[in-house]
Amino acid sequence: MNSPPADLQAIGWRADIDPRWRDAMAAHPDAHPARVVEQHRSGYVVATGPGEGVAVESLPEWQRPTGYRKGTVAPEDRPAVGDWVLVEDGRRIVALLPRRSAIKRGAAGEHYRQQLIAANVDVAFVVCGLDGDFNLRRIERYLLLVQGSGAQPVVVLTKADLPGADAAAAHAALAGIEALGVPAVAVNAKDAAAVEALAPWLHPGDTVVLVGSSGAGKSTLTNTLLGIDRMKTAAVREHDARGRHTTTHRALIPLPSGACLIDTPGMRELKPTGEEELADGGFGDVEVLAAQCRFRDCAHGREPGCAVRAAIARGELDEGRFLNYMKLGGEVAAAADRLASRLADKQGAKPASRAAHKRPDDRHGKR
Incomplete structure (x- = not known):
């Protein structure tokens, strides 16, 4: 394919192209890269520079499910704002280029779903x-x-x-x-x-x-x-x-x-997806303290030699922050189990719980 327009750099195109992108572009020699700049229920708007975007058709498997048709691609695997896609004829998306980062949350509702932000x-x-x-x-x-x-x-x-x-x-x-x-x-x-x-x-x-x-x-x-x-x-x-x-x-x-x-629109509900690590959420210091407890299964309650409670008593760790760490850890663990079940259902296998390495009160907790 031809080299991408210089205007792409003005909307985030990088000189160090991901090698996976080259493979995708080679598979679609008549397509050109564009960035998703708007996402609506009815479809996508893409741009190849800082000017106005254009509405494009998406692949059928990316369409939202309806009462008589089920979606064949999970929501987090469909394009979102910020994604790079390949477009043919200036109006039809033919491929989604691999992402280098993605911010997601758990979607509201009973069933496990991810929402790409x-x-x-x-x-x-x-x-x-x-x-x-x-x-x-x-x-x-x-x-x-x-x-x-x-x-x-x-x-x-x-x-x-x-x-x-x-x-x-x-x-x-x-x-x-x-x-x-x-x-x-x-x-x-x-x-x-x-x-x-x-x-x-x-x-x-x-x-x-x-x-x-x-x-x-x-x-x-x-x-x-x-x-x-x-x-x-x-x-x-x-x-x-x-x-x-x-x-x-x-x-x-x-x-x-x-x-x-x-x-982005305001978000009042922030559910984890189950893929998070508590240390990534600014709780690295709590994780270090928990590893210093006398007992590996310390629940950080009344156990002797609890490094977490000792740090709270010394004023070195805010108790509210610790309680939020425990709360979020439980949510991440529950979401991880739901994610494992969904993946197992797709593969027809028995789900393996991931909670053992996700929930703080299991890793350092209840005996």
């Missing part, structure tokens, strides 16, 4: 307002989903301009997370000069995704980075700082800096 992402801005939106436990949950994806997390504390916003207190609460190498930056998302603090993560060719709850300031931040009011914004409710969904679908937007930004 964004693909081929370099950095994830975990956006949280310095108002009633600030929630340390939720930030830890976001980090669990982000850090195992291959993307670098950065906590972005918006609304630093509000009366009563206490960035110093937020940084103090995040000290344990920042000590593990996760940056936290407080900004006034409406002020272009303040937003310059995010420049180190917005280099040309980088792709950044914004994740956070509704009303956290993601759309405001997007508008400021763009220099124009492109994204719709709305005020949060005064009594609980809850926001309304102003972003209704995921979209990839080229920035003046040369980076690409993926804005």
Whole structure:
């Protein structure tokens, strides 16, 4: 195939092409690479540069299931915003190129499903307002989903301009997370000069995704980075700082800096997929402490020689953070078992529980 247009670099194309991509492109010599910039229920919009995207047809097996037709490809294996695809005739997707990173969550509902949030992402801005939106436990949950994806997390504390916003207190609460190498930056998302603090993560060719709850300031931040009011914004409710969904679908937007930004709708439910590791979620220090307990199956309760409880007593480990570690560990273990069952059903084999190496109170716990 011909060399890809130079404009592709403006939407995240890298010079160091994945060798697997070369194989896929060789199999479709008449196709050209494009990036998925919007995903809708009815299909995809792709682009080959920073201009307007075009709607394209997708493979039949990627279509969403209906009442009379079942989907043949799992949702996480279909294209998402940020994916690179091969397009023929400028209107038909013929292949999905392998991903170098993917941020996913467990989808709501009884049956195990994964929902892909964004693909081929370099950095994830975990956006949280310095108002009633600030929630340390939720930030830890976001980090669990982000850090195992291959993307670098950065906590972005918006609304630093509000009366009563206490960035110093937020940084103090995040000290344990920042000590593990996760940056936290407080900004006034409406002020272009303040937003310059995010420049180190917005280099040309980088792709950044914004994740956070509704009303956290993601759309405001997007508008400021763009220099124009492109994204719709709305005020949060005064009594609980809850926001309304102003972003209704995921979209990839080229920035003046040369980076690409993926804005996403607010997420109130963050279920693990079962593929996460707690150490990736900013709990590496808790894992180190747990390994120092006298008993390998320590439940971190009343057992003698519990290094975790000793650290809590000394004030070196926040008890709320430890309890969230235990809670998330149980959720990851349960999701891992459901994932194993799904994979076993596909292969017609008996599922093997993965909980033994996922659940903290099993690995270090109940005897």
